[in-house]
Structures are given as structure tokens and as C-alpha cells.
Amino acid sequence: MSHKTDQEPNGLNDDERPASVVTKVVAEGVDEEAVESNRRLFTGWQFLLFAALAIAYSSFHLISLNVYPMETWSFRIVHIAGALILGYGLFSGARFAEDDRHASSAGFKWLSYALLIPAAYTLAQVFLMQQTLSGGAMRIDPSIENWHYGYPLIATTAGTIVLSWFYRQARHRFNPTDLVLMVCALASAGYLLVAYNTNMRMSTGTSFAPSGISWAAIAGSLLILELTRRVAGLALVIISVVFLTYVFAGPYLPGFLGYPGLSLQRFFSQVYTDAGILGPTTAVSSTYIILFIIFAAFLQASKVGDYFVNFAFAAAGRARGGPAKVSIFASGLMGMINGTSAGNVVSTGSLTIPLMKKVGYPARSAGAIEAAASTGGQIMPPIMGAGAFIMAEVTGIPYTEIAVAAIIPSILYFASIYFMVDFEAARKGMRGMRKDEIPLFSKLVKQVYLFAPIIILIAALFMGYSVIRAGTLATASAAVVSWLSPNKMGFRAILRALQLAGTMSIQIIAVCACAGLIVGVISLTGVGARFSSLLLGLAGVSQLLALVFAMLISILLGMGMPTTAAYAVAASVVAPGLINIGIEPLVAHFFVFYFAVVSAITPPVALASYAAAGISGDNPMGTSVASFKIGLAAFIVPFMFFYSPAMLMEGSAMQILRVGVTATLGIILLSGMVQAWFFGPVKAWQRVLMLVGAMFMIYGGIYTDVLGLAIGIVLFVMQRKLHGGGKQTAQAG
Template identity: 85%
Template sequence: MTQRPESHDAAADDDVIQPINAEGVDEAAVESNRRLYGGWRWLLFGALAIAYSLFHLVSLNVYPLETWSFRIVHIAGALILGYGFYAGTRFAEHERERSAAWLGWLSYALLVPAGYALVRTWLMHQAMSDGAMRIAPEIEAWHFGYPLLLATVGGILLSWAYRQVRETLSPADLVLMVCSLAVAGYLLVMFNSPLRASTGTPFAPMGISYAAIAGSLLILELTRRVAGLALVVISVIFLAYVFAGPYLPGFLGYPGLSVGRFFSQVYTDAGILGPTTAVSSTYIILFIIFAAFLQASKVGDYFVNFAFAAAGRARGGPAKVSIFASGLMGMINGTSAGNVVSTGSLTIPLMKKVGYPARSAGAIEAAASTGGQIMPPIMGAGAFIMAEVTGIPYTEIAVAALIPAILYFLSIYCMVDFEAARKGMRGMRKEEIPQFRRLVKQVYLFAPIIILIVALFMGYSVIRAGTLATASAAVVSWLSPHKMGVRAILKALQLAGTMSIQIIAVCACAGLIVGVIALTGVGARFSSLLLGLAGVSQLLALFFAMCISILLGMGMPTTAAYAVAASVVAPGLISIGIEPLVAHFFVFYFAVVSAITPPVALASYAAAGISGDNAMGTSVASFKIGLAAFIVPFMFFYSPAMLMEGSWLQILRVGITATLGIVLLAAVVQAWFFGPVKAWQRLVMLVGALFMIYGGIYTDVAGLAIGAALFLMQRRLHGGGGGPSPASAAS
């Protein structure tokens, strides 16, 4: 990125003005615990990542596998890659910080039980192939289960203590990779035999439970490494509930499950291999590959430069650029925090430069990047899970998301615009932004996304449309300076393999929670609680559902947050008479905005790290800027037309009045409309905004009357309306 340096001398500025040129937006961030290999290790793990991506492309399009087998291999591959790339503790910066040699030898010693469990898996496969009906329990316990659990627990504990340089693989993690293979191998043997039908019964082989316990521990540990402790802590609480439930009072109590019965079922499609893994192994991995191909052809750089050219000259230009860029990048970036890092490193410094305080700059970027998760057609990964859970076609979900996404980004735009007007900020100069006419010549870079949308609405399956869009990204790159040859395609496949690790671990971990909910019936008891609240007030039930959705999502990636909320909260909303689409959108929105909700707001924290401001202050400010996202879900309930449910006349009326209401709400928050807004005017404006957001015909009329009166009053007082202050005009 090049830009003119900070200066307070206008004349000097004019001499050194250079246009913005976004570069490196597509570069993947390297986490602090991510290994950076060289030599043969780089070749080995690069080849593994490429093979992992190719496995999914071939299985999804050419040679499909049996469903459970496919998902088991999907998780096992992510575990092997994850333990290969991500360390369990921070790296040693100096030679003297490296762990003692005995820790390494102890780790290597654990390869013996891990390798033995893997060998026994092969021998059990041979026995079953030769006609054995089942394996003797003592063999499963002493020759598979106990060695596997010893190696898994020992490997995890040693990985926390073992420190090495960034370029080497820890022997403890090598043990965990072997354990991952042993778990997958045993489950493949048993689930491809008649014993598969015995899961969840007293007749289930205990080996399935041993494999499931080890597999759950491996998933939890990898999730800790790639996504932090929040999801792991919530998963452990749910697991503890399985065995503590019989001793709990009130609606939380239930009869209880034995260790064998629970774990023999949790690694099936009732839990870990259920809806979340179904989505991660199909739609999510496919769109990660699509995103990797777009990154390889530098589409992200183009998106950001296009946003600068389109919005950079408006007042507070860089803030509006962040809105456009984050909306575009959100289509190819799976997380709010990841979106902040990719676009915020460019837009936040520029926002500060034109007059935004560090806190506002970070908050605007966090709120805009969070909105990328609700932007059709891709909507992060949550939309795919919604389609899987509800059975509603993905195209319907994408269409339903259109008006709410427009309202959200309009709200942020108005917040930004009113703040820029209030503070007299300027836009960027013509010389500072890329030339629009030059960027228009490369508009063909949007073609893969357009092809994706067209293919979906022509009736192609999501998998076929995603594959077609991925192939088109490689073809379109030949029209750009970043042509994708064989080497670039292999690099994109390798990038996709490594990018997928986090989201697959998170989905598998969320599947663990979903399994607990399904097997203990806690979701049904929560539904009865909501039903009781709805008897008092439906608004109270919705408010309670909102709080639970946000609480479950705090500190968690969007995908996991929605998956858990969809299992716990959505069935309760449906039980009180809310349509499934409305109920799932309700929890989806609050799962998404948990990324900017204090006190644990991942997107806000990432933005604060770039802006240099206080993390908590930034999260409060981003909460204020994204306020519309906390109101829009209630509009779904009162006005289903917001989700395209109803006649075109209803949809048009609700869309227009809600838009005007959102504009008034932004004016209330920023205390600016066409000029400064007094306290009593803000109060009246808030009433008018809520009337129009509510969506009833009478409230719409009342809201429009209030809005028109305030509009005329502001126009008379402030004339041409909200123009820049004299200071800004001088610049």
C-alpha cells in the first residue's frame, strides 16, 4: 500500500500526494502459534494440504464416498493438518527457552501406544473382513482403547509444555497426528459394518466410545489452538452437563446417560458427524477453496481499490470505503475478525488521517466487517448451516437476507456520514484514490461471483455452482496481471487446505455441543421455558432468546455461534409460533453481532489492535454503530415481509419505511440530521424511528408524519443540509 505521509502542511502535502493502492489484502495472516516450515517439511505439509483440498473436490464432484466415511476423513484430515501447523504453546524465541530433552524423549515414547493403537485398528479391520461379527471387548480395551487414550491425553499435556522453534514439528504433536489416524481408522472399520446400528445401545462396542472420547479431546485441543478458549469452555460445560444433569434441579434436570451410551452416539450424525460437519465437509470447504482461488488472483486487492474509487471522495471517505470493502470481502472471508484484519489494516489508519478518532475508526471497521457475515450471496458459513438445519433452499435464504443486509449497511453508512458531517471531515482528494476508469476495465474480476449467483438461481446445486465459480476464477485470472498457472492453482489448493483448519475444527466442536443438546433433550426444556415466557409476553420471550444467542456467541466464530444458538434457541422460538425462517434468522443475526457485543467482542478487539485504542471502548463504540443489527431481528417477527415473506406491496412498504426508520435511528445516535439535533428532537426522532421500524400500517403513518415534520424543521433551520463545516470546506 502506498499513500501520502502525515503532514499538516497543505502545500507540502500536494507535493507528495500518491494514490492509494491496496496491496496484500489477500495475504493470509500468520497466527502467533502457526508453524512456518522450510525444506522437506514445507513440501510434505504443502502436499498434504493440496491433497486434502483435492480430496474434497473429487469426492464432491466425481467420486462420492459414503456419508459417514466422508465426514470422518474430513475431520481426521483437519486434525492431522491442524496439529502439523499449529503449536500447543508459544514458540521458543531463544535456544535457552527450548524444552528439556527429556520432554522430547517422553513425547517420542508416546508414539509407541499411539502407533500400537493404529496397528490394532488395521488388525481389527482384517478380522472384520475375514468374517468376525465383532471384536472381543478385552482386545478393544487393552489393545486399542487404553493405549489410544494414554497417547492422546499424554500428547495433549506434553504439547502444552513442549516448546520448540517455529520451523520444527513437536514430537507431542506427531503423537496427536497418529492418534487422529487411529480414531478415524477405527470408526471407519466399525461404521462400515453392521455394528453401526448398535450406537447408543448397550450392545455398542466399547471401542467406539474409546475412539469418540479420544476424538473429542483431539477436537477440543485443536479448537483451543485455532479459535481460543471460549468455544472449548462452553463445550466442556455442555459435556459436564451430560453427567451432572441428573443432580440438577428444575427444568435442567434429566435422567442421565452412561459414558458408553453417550460417547457411542456423540461421534455419529447425532453429534460431531451431524449438521455442522455436514456443512463444513461440503459447502464450507468448497467456498474456502473458492475464496483461495479468488485470493490467488488478487481479487481482494481489487475489491478494496474499487471501494476506494467508488466511495473515497465522499466526506469521511475512508470510513465509507471500509463499509463497501468489508461488504465485498465478507463474501470471500469466513469470519468477522478475519475481515477486520484484511481490510482494517488499510482503512483504519486512513480514517484516523481524515479526522476520525482511533476508537471510531476501529468501531466502524468492526461493525462493517461483521456485516460481511450477513451479506448475500455467501453470508459467511452460517447460511449453509441454516439451509442444512431448516431444509429451506439456500437461494431462498440468500434472497431473504437481502433487505436486512441493506438496512444494516445503510445504518452504518448513515452513522458514518452524520459523524463526518458533525465533525466537519473531508473526503479523500481525487489524487489520493485509484482512478475509477482504470478499475472499471478490470470489472471482469467480479465474474466468478456473478457466475456463482447466476448458477444458484438457475437451479444448480450449491456444490455444482461453487465448483463452477471456482473454475471460473482460474479462467478469469488469465485476463488479469495475476494469471493462475499450475503453480498458482497448487498454491491456492494449499492455501485452502490450511485456511479450512479453523472452521472445520470449530464446526466439529460445535457438533459436540449439538450432540449434547440432542442426546440430553436440553433444547426441548429450553423450548418449554420460552413457551412459558411467551404466555406472559412474546416480546419478553424474544428478548430472552436474544440474550441467550449473544451469550452463546461471545468469543466464538460466527459459524459455531449460530450452530449452537440454532440448536438451543431456534426450536424454542418455533415452538411459540414463529416461522422457522424467521426464527433462524433471528438467532443468526444475534450470533453474528456477538462479534461486536461487549464484553467479549472478537471483531472489535481485532480492530482495537490495529487502531491502538482500548479494546473495551472500541467494542462499546462498535455496538453503538451496529445498533441497527440489534433491532432488525425484531422487525422479522413483527414484519415477516422484511424476509420477503408476503406480497410485493407489503415487502415494498416495509422496506421503504424501515429504511427511513433506520436513517432516523442513525440521526438519533449521532445527534445530527441536517445539522445538530437537540435532546427533545432526538427523543421525538427515536419514537418516529421505532414507529417505522415496527412495520404496522398505523405506526408507519405516524412515523412518516414525525419524520416529515423533523425533516422540514431541520431544512428550515440548517438550509442545504448537513454539509461540511467551514473547516471542512476549507480543506
């Protein structure tokens, strides 16, 4: 991603600089694909092969969701298997060699090809077993399942995964170890497709289940864990291993964590079903998430991201601390669509962070603002990243109801960041960007039709169309609208968008499948119910204490994990306990969802803050603490869902309006308290008063609202008398 600006001539201030030296800041490359450090960059026939696989993978979902639906379990198995095959083809398990001379020895190569023989043998056995069953047999001989399929598959999968950690090749070369893993993925998925399309499906989770299902599930789980490590890091893998260990160590644990135990066969014969890996997380990734990734890819292909950022510059760039406010608007728009906090930081932050530093923000503040804004995109309706779709799947609450409920909380979150930024800019006397530094608003307004795909999506959802149909219409409209812009999408651009979608989807699908593994452990061992009983016990002492405990568990589970996985796990562990203590399901799930989202800016492991620190050049831990402070409202607002459900649109119109307005005023006071500025500098005792007033208004009760408003009015009058109604700050800005 790049932007156009010229250097300031030495010795000239902003007002003295001749207009001829100034070039407008214009966002370019926001829509360019970010290439991960372990992603292979193929050329020639290998590039064409994997591009064709990615296009076929995206097209398969569009066709299955809209034209020729598949049986549910089969569809989800193919969905995961396709992501495994693409993922192992594109993402390396070890660091790349600088060139062929630094690559691993030929011994690694030949060992990999040797491992291909048992992998291919197990795949051949799948075809033979399918023929046996289609010939009228009720079961496969256990000795064949064990000795000719299960043992060689597990040994080959585990051995090849370990080998891939040490086998280094140049970035443009394909690794034969990953070819073995691709074959193992086919063999695992192939057996499950054969077994689940026969009467064997009914035996899962019992002692009568064929051992082959367990072997296929073990191999599939290993492949999912390894791909998750490659695309999302170790955090989620470590948490998954801890949960898997609990399955077999649980019977030996004391207290509320103990449970009777499950055998290897009973657990794994059931975990690769809709009780686990094929459950809610994969249900969402195989329908809504993949569809909206395709939608985002079409928007990227038509360069809508560049337009969003330039529109934000034109709309907010001239306000004091302009680039920071641009970051809020642009990151909110982009984050709503792409559903990943760290990815959003990289796409918009590489432009906004340097510009924030240019107008006077310290590197730490610039990175923190971008991290907080990018994280907030995932609580911004109507798309809300991907978490809202999982919430709809888990709770059974209509997606449109969830999107409407998110309106006030998202306003509060972004109002908090906006006023934090504004008060800091006023306190430090920062300027906005000049008119000659930003794109012309009048020119950009003429291209406002580029918002049409998102408007069509919202309209279709609220007209009663299904999410799948609405998403498909929005995707098609993105291609149509591009013909009115300079970036027209022809046949090649559409293929490129489908290829991009296939590649972009790998991380989220791996993460959802891995989260499904954890959800399977929770549901099959009953550990979620034990957490519920613990919350019930705490609620007997204090409901606030139970909520604080639920918050800490949600943030802890979300550390280092993408939001989708963090919410899916927390929704299984924490949300049922909150519902059991009397909290409404929508309130309970929103509570958990918010803390899963803000775990991306919560120290000590804050992925979005770390990504921002990489761009700003500041200390990652310092940036995460600063972004935590800027996103402070997100840690308070969820508690208010419990005390004031009107924040989630539950209540009369007047209640909702009153709560929305007073909570927003409370957020302004809270921001002023944090930044020690409210139309001018604020003394320590005034900051305490501001905090009290803010909490009263955010609380949402009628009497607390009146008290909070009274405190706010008193402070406002005092500040006007002391600082001339904000004239000083206006001059400073």
C-alpha cells in the same frame, strides 16, 4: 498488508500541498495470508510435506464432491481426521521458543517419542481388527478393544495433549508431541471407519455398542477440543466442557435442567454419529464451507481482494469521511466471502483504520466502524459467510430462499452503518479523500470482469444448480478470469491456492466439529426441549419477553465464538423454542443467526472489536462499546422479523417494497438519533422524537409507517429551515 501514501509536508494544508508530493492510496496485500501467532513456518522438506498434505486435502474434497462421492459418514470422518492431522502439524500447542537455545529440554523430546509407541500400537490394532472383521467375524473381542486399543489410546491422547502445552520449540521446527497426536487422530478415525462400515453402526447409542466406538469417540473429542483451543481460543472449548459436564451432572440438577442421565458408553457411542459431531455442522463444513474456502483461496491467488478494496476507494473515497465508507464497502465484500469477522477486520482494517484516523476519525471510532462493517459481511447475500449453509442444512429451506430473504436485513444493517458514519463525518466537519489520493475509477472499471466469479456463482445458484456445482463453477471461473488480469494463475498458483485453502479450512472445520459436540449434547440430553418449554412459559406472559430472552441466550452462547459455531449452537438451543411459540422456522432461524453474528461486536467479549482495537491502538472494551452503538440496527431489526415478516420477503411485492423503504428511512432516523445530527445538530427532545419515528417505521405496520413518515417529514422541514437544507454540512464535508 500495505498501502502506498506519502507524508504531508509540514506547514501545508490539504489544498496547498503540491500534487508532486501526493501518492495515491493503493491497496496491496489484502490477499496475503494472515499468519497466526502459533502457526509454524516450515522450511525445506517439512514445508513441502505439509504443503503437499494441504493440497491433497483440498483436492480430496473437490474430487469427492464432484467426481467420486464417498459414503456420507466415512466422508465426514475423513474430513475431520484430515483437519486434525493438518492442524496438529501446523499449529503449536505452546508458545514458540525464541530459538533452539530456549526450547524445551531433551527429556520432553524423548518422552514424546516414547508416547509414539503406544499410539502406533493402537493404530496397528485398527488394521488387525479390520482384518478380523473382513474375515467374517461379527464383533471384536471386548478385551482386545479395551486393553489393546481403548485404554492405551485414551491414555496416550490425554497425556500427549497435556505434554504439548509445555513443550516449546522454535517456530520452524516440528514438535514430536504433535506427531503422536496425528497418529492418535488416525487411530481414532480408523476404528470409526472400520466400525461404521460394518453392522456395528446399528448398535450406536445402545448397551450393545462395541466399547471401541466409545473409546475412539472420546479420543476424537479430546483431539477436536485441543485443536479448537489452538485455532479458536478457549471460549468454545469452555462452553463445550460445560455441556459435556452437564451430560453426567444433569441427573443431579434440580428443576427443568434435570434429566435421567446417560452412561459414558451410551453417550460417547452416539456423539460421534450424525446425532452430534458428524451431524449438521460437519455436514456443512465438509461440503459447502470447504468448497467456498477453496473459492476464496482462488480469489486471493488472483488478487481479487486488492481489486475489491481499490474499487471501494475509487467508488466511495471522495465522500466525506471517505475511508470509513470505503471500509463499509470493502469489508462487506470481503466478509461475505471469508465468513470470519475478526479475520476480515485484520485483512481490510490494517489499511482502512489508519486512513480513517488520518481524515479525522478518533482511533475508537475507526476501529468500531471496521469491526461493525466486517461483522455485517456475514449477513450479506449471496454467500453470507458460512451460516446460511448451516441454516439451509438445519431447516431444509433452500439456500437460494435464505439468500433472497437476507436482502432487506443486510441493506438495513449497512444503511445503518453508512449513515452513522456519514452523520459523524458531517458533525465533525471531516473531509473526504482528494481525487489525487485515490485510484482512478475509470482505470478500475476496465477490470470490472474480476467480479465475474461472484456473478457466475449467483447466476448458477438462481439457475437451479446445486450449491456444490455452483461453487465449483465459480472456483474454476476465478482461475479463468485471472488470465485476463495481471495476476495470471498458472499450475503453481493453482497448487498454491489449494494449499492456502487446506490451511484456511482448519479453523472452521475444528470449530464446526466442536460445535457438533455441543449439538450432540443438546440432542441426546434433551436440554434444548427444556429451553423450549421455558420460552413457551415466557411467551404465555409476553412474546416480546420470550424474544428478548432468546436474544440474550444467543448472544451469550456466541461470546468469543466464531459465528458458525455460535449459530449452530444457538439454532439447537433457541430456535426450536421460538418455533414452538408460533414463529415461522425461517424467521426463528434468522432471528438467532443475526444475534450469533453480532455477538462479535457485543461487549464484554467481542472478537471483531478486539481485533480492530489491536490495529487502531485504542482500548478493546471501549472499541467494542462503540461498535455495538454503530451496529445498533442489527439489535433491533431481528425483532421486526417477527412483527413484519415482509422484511424476509414473505408477503406481496407491495408489502415487501413498503416495509423495505420505510424501514430504511427508519434506520436513517435511528442513525441521526445516535449521532445527534440530521442536516445539522439535533436537540435532546428532537432525538427522542427521532427515536419514536424510527421505531414506528422499522415496526412495519401501515399505521405506524404513516406516523413515522409524518415525524420524519416534520423533522426534515425543521432541519432545512434551521440549517439551510444541509448546505453547512456539505461545506463541512
